[in-house]
Amino acid sequence: MSESSLMASLLLVAHFALQVGIAMRVLLRPHREPAARMTWVILIFALPVAGFVAYLLVGETNIGRRRVERLRQSLARLPAPRLVTHPNAAGISEPDGISPDSIRPDSIPPDSIPPEHRHLFRLGESISGFAPVSGNQARLLADSTATIDALVADIDAARDHVHLLFYIWLPDNNGRRVAEALIRAAGRGLMCRALADDLGSRRMIGSEHWRRMRDAGVRLARALPIGNPLLRVLTGRIDLRNHRKIVVIDDWITYCGSQNCADAEFLIKAKYAPWVDLMVRFEGPIARQNQYLFASDWMPHVEDDMDALLRRPLRQLPSQPASAPFPAPLSPPLSSGISQDALPAQVIGTGPTVRWSAMPEVFEALIYSARQELTITTPYYVPDESIQAALCASARRGVRTTIVFPAHNDSRIVAAASRSYYAELLAAGVRIFEYPKGLLHAKSLTMDGAISLIGSANMDRRSFELNYENNILLHDPALTASLRERQQQYLADSVPITPEQVGAWSWRQRLWNNTVAMLGPVL
Known part of the structure; x- marks a missing residue:
């Protein structure tokens, strides 16, 4: 040889x-x-x-050992409860016990959550360590512009601090309005912290508005910075992103939903516009749970200890004595259809350093708990087998099961994968609609007129395994009715998908859809 x-x-x-x-x-x-x-x-x-x-x-979910160690150190400094993590998720050990007393400021009346729904909140507590808290008020905001209007007004009325985290923050009209509000708040001496994903918000981070905020005293950080892409892949996956949308103001006001800090026209993908989002503004103890989630994201990136803030009694600003009354609500009056003094709610934070099955467990538990009606809106549907099976089983046992997708998805790959599941869903009796008036970006689930889930998580494998997500699970018939009414508006503007339509797809279209879906487990 x-x-x-x-x-x-x-x-x-x-x-x-x-x-x-x-x-x-x-x-x-x-x-x-x-x-x-x-x-x-x-x-x-x-x-x-x-x-x-x-x-x-x-191929592997790994944010890098150094980041894991910073996260571990940050969580160790925070008061209990610590975020529940999977012992094999990037090397973080699961705490032996959870003591959520520090963020259980309002006790839950025994009858505020019916027995048939309490298991859902126990599941949520096992993920993030947050027990459901009552004493909250909430308002479903009208649209993207109304959300930014309310957010800017709240920042302008803030008295102590403003904390923001967005996956996408654009230097467009709405993005600049929020930046200017933060600059004004910092000028009044408030502590302003803003965290933006390094990939999703790269345009804002590289803009003059980012520099002006920093010069004005706003504390800024980039979530999961990419750095040199060629070197980044050696220390962890470059596509693990912080997809959360969190706002906390004065430890009492918080926002949750699907909207990024951008115009509905979303000029970076203008042909899919408008982005149709859903956001809820909360006042009450639930803000403390979002505060904790924000701190767990902020502290690994910045040498800034938020421990004292999380130990502060609720409804008490630092300049006030303990007996001083908390300021009146700073927002317009809540509509009469929204619960004024109860609304049990719970923050659920998931991500690559939380147990791997957390987000699918939440969706599956909600789907299997439905008895009369289940309505879901999601822009991205690439489920695992168990979620697909749960939805089919829901329809087969007589639950009116409805899903609304965008007709024109900004991801051709995701659109193809989603449509590969249509035939099986329709055969089981699931009603499928496609929304043609923009990109339906709202992520919502309502169940039996009482339970709702809103937040940043899509029903796809990226949200299940790769992205940091934040959601709020709540029990309130009034707010659920408002969310169900919004979903009904989407349905009224949508086109029903029939088995005959799916059956008429060409073999080329079916081959493309199924081939893309086959790669779902590796993507």
Whole structure:
């Protein structure tokens, strides 16, 4: 055998050994579905180089050891409860016990959550450590502009601090309005902290408005900074992002929903506009739970201890004695259809450093708990097998099960994957609608006229396993009715999808949809 032939044989053996080694890593990696393992193993052997390179880039959920250590240190400084994490999620150990007393400021009356729904909140508490709290008021905001109007008014009326976290913050009209409000608040001496995802908000971060906020005294940070992309992939996945949308003002006002800090016209993807979002403004103890979630994101990026703020008694600003009354609500009066003094609610924060199954568990528990009606809006639907099965089972047992998707998705890949599931859903009796008047970006679930889930999480694998998400689970017939009315508006403007339409799709369209969906477990 010639020297060149020997070298070629050695390289071939080394390459095969590398493939086998990476395949073994795939098989030994905890908490991966068998379908995902099989798909990755096939790719690794079918694509000699691209397969294992792809796995090394996006095959594992890993934010990097240094970031994990900073997160661990930050959570250790915060008062209990600590965020419940999976012991194998990037090396963070799960606390032995959860003591959520520090953020249970209002006791829950025994009858405020009916017995048939209490298990949902126990599940939520097992994820983030937050027990449901009562004493909240809430208002469903009319649209994107109304949300920014309310947010700017709240910032202008703030007395102590303003905390913001957005996945996408654009330097457009609404983005600049919020930036200017923060500059004014910092000028009044308030502590203003703003955290924006380094990828989603890169345009704002690179703009003059970011520099002006920093110069005005607003404390700024970039969530999950990318740095050098070529080096970043060596320390963790570059596509793990902070998808949360959190606003906390004076430890008493908070916002939750799907809206980013941007115009509805969303000029960076103008052909899909308007972005149709859903946001709820809360006043009450639920803000403290969002405050905790914000702190858990902020402190790993900034040398800034928020421990004292989280230990402060609620309804008490630092300049006030403990007996001083808290200021009157700073917003316009709440509508009469919204609960004024109860509204049990609970923050659920998920992400790659929380147990891997957290977000799917929440969706599945809600779906299986429905008895009369289940209505869902989501822009991105790439479910795992168990969620698809849960939705089909919901319709088959007689629950009126409805899902509304956007007709024109900003992701061609996600649109194709979503439509691959239509036939099975329709056959089970699930009603499917597509909204044509813009990109329906609202993420909402209402169940049996009493339970609602709103927030940032989509029903796709990215929200399940890769992104940091924040949601609020609540029990309130009045607010759920308002959310159900909004969902009904979407339905009135939507087009029903029938089995006949799906059956008429060409073989090329079905082949594309199913091929994309097949790659879902690895994406």
